[in-house]
Amino acid sequence: MFAQRIQHLTSSIIREILAAAQQPGVISFAGGLPAAASFPEADWSTLPSYVKQYGMSEGEPELREAIAAEARSKGIRCDANQVLVLSGSQQGLDLVSKLFIDPESSVLVESPTYLAALQSFRLFQAKCQGVPLKGPGLDLELFETQVRDHKPRFAYLIPSFQNPSGTCYSVQARQDVAAMLDKYGLPLIEDEPYCELDYDGVAKPPICSLVQRAPWVFQGSFSKILMPGLRVGYLIAHPSLITHLVRLKQAADLHTNRPGQWLALEYMRSAEKPARLARLQAFYRERRDAFAAALESEFSDLADWQVPSGGLFFWLKLKQVRDTRPLLQPALAAGVAFMPGEAFFAEDEPPHGYLRLNFSHTEPELMVEGLRRLRQVLLSAA
Amino acid sequence: MFAQRIQHLTSSIIREILAAAQQPGVISFAGGLPAAASFPEADWSTLPSYVKQYGMSEGEPELREAIAAEARSKGIRCDANQVLVLSGSQQGLDLVSKLFIDPESSVLVESPTYLAALQSFRLFQAKCQGVPLKGPGLDLELFETQVRDHKPRFAYLIPSFQNPSGTCYSVQARQDVAAMLDKYGLPLIEDEPYCELDYDGVAKPPICSLVQRAPWVFQGSFSKILMPGLRVGYLIAHPSLITHLVRLKQAADLHTNRPGQWLALEYMRSAEKPARLARLQAFYRERRDAFAAALESEFSDLADWQVPSGGLFFWLKLKQVRDTRPLLQPALAAGVAFMPGEAFFAEDEPPHGYLRLNFSHTEPELMVEGLRRLRQVLLSAA
Numbered sequence: 039m040f041a042q043r044i045q046h047l048t049s050s051i052i053r054e055i056l057a058a059a060q061q062p063g064v065i066s067f068a069g070g071l072p073a074a075a076s077f078p079e080a081d082w083s084t085l086p087s088y089v090k091q092y093g094m095s096e097g098e099p100e101l102r103e104a105i106a107a108e109a110r111s112k113g114i115r116c117d118a119n120q121v122l123v124l125s126g127s128q129q130g131l132d133l134v135s136k137l138f139i140d141p142e143s144s145v146l147v148e149s150p151t152y153l154a155a156l157q158s159f160r161l162f163q164a165k166c167q168g169v170p171l172k173g174p175g176l177d178l179e180l181f182e183t184q185v186r187d188h189k190p191r192f193a194y195l196i197p198s199f200q201n202p203s204g205t206c207y208s209v210q211a212r213q214d215v216a217a218m219l220d221k222y223g224l225p226l227i228e229d230e231p232y233c234e235l236d237y238d239g240v241a242k243p244p245i246c247s248l249v250q251r252a253p254w255v256f257q258g259s260f261s262k263i264l265m266p267g268l269r270v271g272y273l274i275a276h277p278s279l280i281t282h283l284v285r286l287k288q289a290a291d292l293h294t295n296r297p298g299q300w301l302a303l304e305y306m307r308s309a310e311k312p313a314r315l316a317r318l319q320a321f322y323r324e325r326r327d328a329f330a331a332a333l334e335s336e337f338s339d340l341a342d343w344q345v346p347s348g349g350l351f352f353w354l355k356l357k358q359v360r361d362t363r364p365l366l367q368p369a370l371a372a373g374v375a376f377m378p379g380e381a382f383f384a385e386d387e388p389p390h391g392y393l394r395l396n397f398s399h400t401e402p403e404l405m406v407e408g409l410r411r412l413r414q415v416l417l418s419a420a
Numbered sequence: 421m422f423a424q425r426i427q428h429l430t431s432s433i434i435r436e437i438l439a440a441a442q443q444p445g446v447i448s449f450a451g452g453l454p455a456a457a458s459f460p461e462a463d464w465s466t467l468p469s470y471v472k473q474y475g476m477s478e479g480e481p482e483l484r485e486a487i488a489a490e491a492r493s494k495g496i497r498c499d500a501n502q503v504l505v506l507s508g509s510q511q512g513l514d515l516v517s518k519l520f521i522d523p524e525s526s527v528l529v530e531s532p533t534y535l536a537a538l539q540s541f542r543l544f545q546a547k548c549q550g551v552p553l554k555g556p557g558l559d560l561e562l563f564e565t566q567v568r569d570h571k572p573r574f575a576y577l578i579p580s581f582q583n584p585s586g587t588c589y590s591v592q593a594r595q596d597v598a599a600m601l602d603k604y605g606l607p608l609i610e611d612e613p614y615c616e617l618d619y620d621g622v623a624k625p626p627i628c629s630l631v632q633r634a635p636w637v638f639q640g641s642f643s644k645i646l647m648p649g650l651r652v653g654y655l656i657a658h659p660s661l662i663t664h665l666v667r668l669k670q671a672a673d674l675h676t677n678r679p680g681q682w683l684a685l686e687y688m689r690s691a692e693k694p695a696r697l698a699r700l701q702a703f704y705r706e707r708r709d710a711f712a713a714a715l716e717s718e719f720s721d722l723a724d725w726q727v728p729s730g731g732l733f734f735w736l737k738l739k740q741v742r743d744t745r746p747l748l749q750p751a752l753a754a755g756v757a758f759m760p761g762e763a764f765f766a767e768d769e770p771p772h773g774y775l776r777l778n779f780s781h782t783e784p785e786l787m788v789e790g791l792r793r794l795r796q797v798l799l800s801a802a
Binding site: 286 | 421422423429430456459508514519539544573647668672674678679
C-alpha cells in the first residue's frame with residue numbers, strides 16, 4: 039500500500055520527451071540541456087584527498103563564503119551561515135516543499151512556470167494557483183486576489199529569463215512584487231538558475247534583496263554556468279528558515295558530493311571567471327540570434343514571440359490557437375522535438391497554443407531544418 | 421506557516437555530537453566515519469568529459485549493470501533495470517519514506533535501529549514500531565504481533581552487522597523473517613551498508629533473496645568500501661516498486677553526480693577490487709581486535725558486549741543500568757565522545773544502559789586512553 043502522494047507522482051514529461059528526442063536524426067528543441075561545447079576544461083588531477091571523507095551538511099565552508107560574497111554583490115543581505123549547498127537546485131524544490139507544504143496547501147506559481155516545480159509541489163499534494171505573467175512581470179491584481187483567496191504557503195517565482203516564457207521582470211515589477219510579499223508576509227521562493235545567462239546586459243536586482251520583512255529563499259545553480267553533471271547548486275535563506283532547511287538536507291542525503299563542490303569553488307575563485315562567463319554569454323547569444331533569425335524566416339506567419347534577453351528558451355504563441363500536445367508524436371516522427379506549452383501551466387484546463395523551443399543545444403546549422411520540419415507538422419495538422 | 425512535518429524535524433544527534441567531538445584532544449568513539457587511511461588512491465585525471473552533462477535519473481547504465489551483476493552473485497534475482505543509483509544510501513530512506521508513508525502510517529524497525537532511519541520515517545510522520553533483536557535475528561513472535569496490530573507499511577531491517585548492535589542475522593533467522601514477510605505480503609526495506617565489512621567471513625544471503633512474494637528494496641552504499649564524500653549509493657527494487665522510486669528520485673535531485681558514479685564504476689571494474697576489499701577488511705579487523713582488547717582491559721567490570729563480526733561498532737550494555745544521555749557532556753569535557761544508546765530506539769521510553777562505540781576512526785594507540793576517560797566518567801557519575 040503506497041502513500042497517498044504517489045497518486046500525484048508523474049514522470050517528468052521533459053525527461054520522457056528527451057529520451058525520444060535522443061533518437062538519431064531527431065533535432066531537439068525540447069530539453070534545456072546546456073551545450074556540451076560550453077563546458078570549460080576541468081583539471082581534476084589536483085582534487086584534494088579530503089573530499090573522500092564525509093563532509094558537512096551545510097556544504098564546504100569556503101564555497102559557502104564565496105556564494106554569500108557573490109550574493110551580497112547582487113544586493114542580497116546575507117552571510118555564509120545562510121547558504122546551503124544543494125545536490126542541484128532541483129533539491130531546493132524538494133526541501134522547500136517539505137518545509138511548507140501539507141496536503142491541500144496552496145502555493146502560488148507563475149502561469150506558465152517551471153514544469154519540475156509543479157511536479158515537486160504536487161507530489162507533496164499542494165494546490166498550485168497560477169498568476170499570469172503580464173508585461174515584464176506578474177499580473178499584480180490577480181496576485182493579490184490569489185493571496186487573499188487561497189492563503190498560499192509561498193510564492194514561487196523565476197524573475198530572470200523565466201522558464202518557459204523568457205520573461206525578465208523589470209525593476210518596477212520586482213519592487214511591486216516585493217511590496218506585495220511584505221504586505222502579506224508571504225514567503226518568497228526565488229529560483230534563479232538562468233540569471234547569469236544574460237545576453238543583453240539586462241540583469242536586475244533579486245526580489246529577495248527588495249523585501250523588507252517577508253521570509254525568502256533564493257536558489258542558484260552551477261548547472262548552467264559550469265556543468266550540470268556535478269549536481270551542485272545552492273540556496274540562500276532568510277535566517278528564520280535556514281536551520282530547518284539544513285536539517286531537511288541532512289535527512290535527504292547527508293551532504294552534497296565533495297568533488298563537485300571542490301570544482302565549483304575552483305570556478306568561483308578563478309581569476310578567469312569573468313572572462314569565462316563572458317565567453318559563455320557570447321556563445322549562447324550567437325545561438326539565440328541564430329535561432330531568432332531562423333524563426334523569423336520559418337515561423338513569422340505561424341506564431342508570435344519575443345526574443346528573450348537571456349536563458350535558454352523561446353516561447354511561441356501560435357496565431358491559430360490549438361492544443362499542441364497532439365503535435366508531439368507527429369513531430370518526433372518528422373525528426374523534431376519541442377515542448378508542448380500546456381505542461382507548464384498550473385491550471386487544470388491549461389491555455390493552448392504555446393510551444394517552448396530550446397535554442398542552446400542545437401547546432402546553428404540545424405536550426406532552420408528543425409524549424410522547417412516543425413512547420414510542416416503544424417501545417418499538416420491544421 | 422510551516423508544514424506539520426516540521427514538528428518532527430530533529431537534528432541528527434550524531435552530527436551534533438560529531439561537531440563537539442571534533443574539538444582538539446577529544447577521542448571520538450561517537451561517529452561512524454570510515455578511517456581516512458582506508459581510502460584508496462583515486463586517479464581522477466582520466467575522468468571522461470561526458471560526466472559534465474546531465475545524466476539519467478536511473479544512473480549510468482554500466483554502473484547499474486555492474487551493481488546488478490554483483491547482487492545476482494549474492495543471490496538477488498534482479499537485472500540492471502531494477503537498479504537505481506542514489507546520492508548516498510541516506511537518499512534511499514527519503515525515497516522509501518515518500519513511497520510508503522502517510523501521516524500516522526506504521527513502520528516496523530529493529531529495536532535498536534539506525535538513528536537516521538528513525539529520523540527520516542518520523543519526518544514523514546510515521547509511527548515507528550520496534551521489534552527487539554533476539555539472538556542472531558529478530559524476536560519473531562513480537563514481529564508477527566506488531567504486523568497484526570499495526571498493519572505497517574514496511575519492515576526496515578539491517579541484517580548484516582547491524583547499526584548499532586553489530587548483530588548479523590543467521591541464515592535461519594533470515595529464512596524465518598522472509599517467510600513472515602511472505603505470509604503477510606509485507607514490503608521489506610533491507611539496508612546493507614556494512615555487509616562487505618565482514619571480518620570473520622560470516623556473510624549471509626540477503627533476506628530479499630529469500631522472499632517469494634513480498635515486495636522488497638535492497639540498499640547498498642559505496643561510502644564504507646570506497647569513499648563517502650562521493651555520495652554514491654544504490655538501491656535495487658522489486659519490479660513493482662522501481663518505476664515509482666525512479667520518479668521520486670527525478671523529483672528529488674534529477675540524478676546522482678556523474679564524477680562520483682564514474683569512480684564507483686572504476687572501482688567495481690578494477691581487477692584489484694577483491695584485493696582492495698581484503699586489505700580494507702584486514703585494516704578494520706585489526707582495529708576491531710585492538711578495540712576488543714582495550715575494552716577487555718578497561719571495561720570488563722562495567723559492561724557486557726559481544727565482539728562484532730563486521731561493521732563499525734561495539735554495542736555495550738552497562739552492568740549498572742542507567743540513562744547514558746546525561747553522561748555525554750561530562751564525557752566530552754573529559755575528552756571522549758560516544759553515542760548514548762537511547763537515541764537508537766523507536767520506543768517513547770527507550771531502554772537505558774546502552775552505549776555505541778565506534779572503533780574504525782580511532783588510532784589503536786588511543787583506544788585505551790579513550791576508554792580510560794570514559795571509564796572515569798562512568799565511575800564519577802555512579
